[in-house]
Amino acid sequence: MFPYVQIVGSCFEQGFIHGQSLEAEIAKNIDLYFYRFKHECRLEKDEVLIRAARYLPAIEQQNQKYFAGMQGIAKGCGADLIEIAALSVRYEILYYQYAIKGVADGCTSFALSNTRSSDKQMILAQNWDWFPETAGAIIYAEDETGISSLTFTEAGIFGGKIGLNSKGIGLLINGLVALQDDWSTLNKPFHLRCYEILKQTSLQDAISVVTDEPRACSANFIIGSKEEGVVNIEAAPQTFGVQTPTNGVLIHTNHFLDPDDLDVSEPAEERIHTEHRYQRAVDLIEQNESLISHDQIKDLLGDHDGYPNSICQHRDPELPDYEQYESVASILLNLSTQTMSVSHGPPCSAEFQTYSLRKNNKNV
Helix, strand or coil, X not given: CCCEEEEECCXXXXXHHHHHHCHHHHXXXXXXXXXXXXXXXXXXXXXXHHHHHHHHHXXXXXXXXXXXXXXXXXXXXXXXXXXXXXXXXXXXXXXXXXXXHCCCCCCEEEEECCCCECCCCCEEEEEEEEXXXXXXXXXXXXXXXXXXXXXXXXXXXXXXXXXXXXXXXXXXXXXXXXXXXXXXXXXXXXXHHHHHHCCCCCXXXXXXXXXXXXXXXXXXXXXXXXXXXXXXXXXXXXXXXEECCECCEEEECCCCCCCCXXXXXXXXXXXXXXXXXXXXXXXXXXXCCCCECHHHHHHHHCCCCCCCCCCCCCCXXXXXXXXXXXXEEEEEEECCCCEEEEEECCCCCCCEEXXXXXXCCCEC
């Protein structure tokens, strides 16, 4: 079970609570990321810190509240601010390297509109496939505007990367890689965009967080609103594409569905795992012509076709530890009831815990 932290107050105060409550987990993530930077991406610690330091003034200019949250985390856990910055921009640093050396392949996401779920509610769900040792956390946050959120994040990264807010907005994510990716543009980083999406009150405003400014590195966002529907956004550095549901369903993994349409060049390595997971998810949902239940969603998330590189991903023992991935968390968001169910580990074996935003995030 992931640790759960309630944070309120100013962004600095929220960050401080985050840092103080998750001090051990943040230290673990700092060590883990510098290990993976070095061994998987051939980046020494000094180079990572140089890149993170370049991002710091950019983030401060882009969103002072997020910057204050990073400062609070550093103060609360006793880490150097530049190390917290390295966690916050680890997406840009890592995915730029992946475009050079090869592709990280993980995360299967899908959304069901209220016309396809058995309880007539809007459901967003995904497996978050990443470094097996990553320390995650469940965060309930409430800011001065009164907007509250319930999210999954990595310890040390301010805000939330996957989750929902009290205005009915929900977010899922997938990593994408394009040869046009370039961390050094210092455009608004991925995790800051996730934070800003979950601060919005409408679907269009949430979409605009992704589309209104160029991006340093590619990424995919499924953004839903319990009142306005759901979209998928494939975002490359200079271009983006928006997809809407087909028969009430959206599905995405880790490749651009039509890279030519976005004038995107992907790395030359074969994408058999992401393409297999995508097609497998399509096939499993199409097999259910009737409405889809929560149990069927969990079965899909736990599917092992193509093991170990399946929808429910597991460590590949043939790879060195610094190249292994697994489903670190499986997350099911119900935007209609404002609840989030999370497994700590692969969903085939880990128990789901359900949290309610409406009930001040008490485990239910």
